[in-house]
Amino acid sequence: MLVTGAAGMLGSQVLLCVPDGTEVCGTDLQEAPGVDAPGVDLADPEQVARLFRDHGPFRGVIHTAAYTAVDRAEEEEELALRVNGEACGVLAAECAKTDVPLVLVSTDFVFDGAGTRPYRPDDAVGPVSAYGRTKLAGERAATAAHPGGTRIVRTQWLYGPRGKHFPGTMLALAKDRDELRVVADQKGSPTSTLELAPALWAVLERGEAGVYHAACEGEATWHDFATATLEFAGVEDVTVHPCTTAEYPTPAKRPAYSVLDCSRLTELRGKPLAPWREALSTYLGTSTDS
Ligand SMILES: NC(=O)c1ccc[n+]([C@@H]2O[C@H](COP(=O)([O-])OP(=O)(O)OC[C@H]3O[C@@H](n4cnc5c(N)ncnc54)[C@H](OP(=O)(O)O)[C@@H]3O)[C@@H](O)[C@H]2O)c1
Helix, strand or coil: CEEECCCCHHHHHHHHCCCCCCCCEEECCCCCCCCCCCCCCCCCHHHHHHHHHHHCCCCCEEECCCCCCCCHHHCCHHHHHHHHHHHHHHHHHHHHHCCCCEEEEEEHHHCCCCCCCCECCCCCCCCCCHHHHHHHHHHHHHHHHCCCCEEEEEECCEECCCCCCHHHHHHHHHHHCCEEEEECCCEECCEEHHHHHHHHHHHHHHCCCEEEECCCECCEEHHHHHHHHHHHCCCCCCEEEEECHHHCCCCCCCCCECCECCHHHHHHHCCCCCEHHHHHHHHCCCCCCC
């Protein structure tokens, strides 16, 4: 199996839960320590062809690598499109040659956020940011190149043991401040890579072509997410004030509501991902049981 983005937040976790008996090759833009593959720029079709020639054949691919700088993408849409859009088509074409499955990790940012109930996989898309447009282009390029084998898994609000993420930022800020202001008018589902990574293997091994949504159960605002992070980490002397998106402007527009309906994935695995508070508590090394 091939896992791209091996050094990233999600890809590193995917490599830590490889199913028994599966041989895996991880790759990233820079050579990933401890994995049997050179660094590969997936935006370069020649390098992708060489990866498949020299390290394949693969039985399947989990593609987590992406240009993930959401705000910077507003200025660099062309570069983001090469990585998030065109590279997905190239990878999918390689998978189509031997008819092996491709799991492509995508995002809630393909939706406009005007919805009022959890988004289903077949709901109309309408990205409101450059990043969202490039990820949608990737979904379409991969599906066009390998319609029978592409499994798109849209997720959101990720955090985990590796990389930069929201709970880490909140805990770092809480060391220096006694008050934080956090957006309370965007809703989604905080999702732990510890929960998501095994689900990607399930989709690779037992899923079918098409779109899956994958997020922890339940919904939250960023303010809820921040409050729970500090609570579970035992930080008591910091007050988290709610603020509006308008008070905290960012270069890229975010969907106001992007809760995902994950029932197709639940059906496949026979269980949903853990509720977001439980998953966050587990990640932070405490328990909500008491
Ligand atoms: N983080 C979230 O909240 C979130 C939410 C929804 C969906 N997603 C999706 O989930 C996936 C994993 O996200 P993540 O947060 O784990 O991202 P990440 O930590 O940024 O990891 C992505 C990895 O891809 C690598 N990469 C970038 N450009 C590449 C290229 N041209 N060729 C090969 N590798 C390249 C990056 O290398 P460098 O670091 O060297 O650039 C990085 O190691 C992505 O598809 C993302 O769009 C993430």
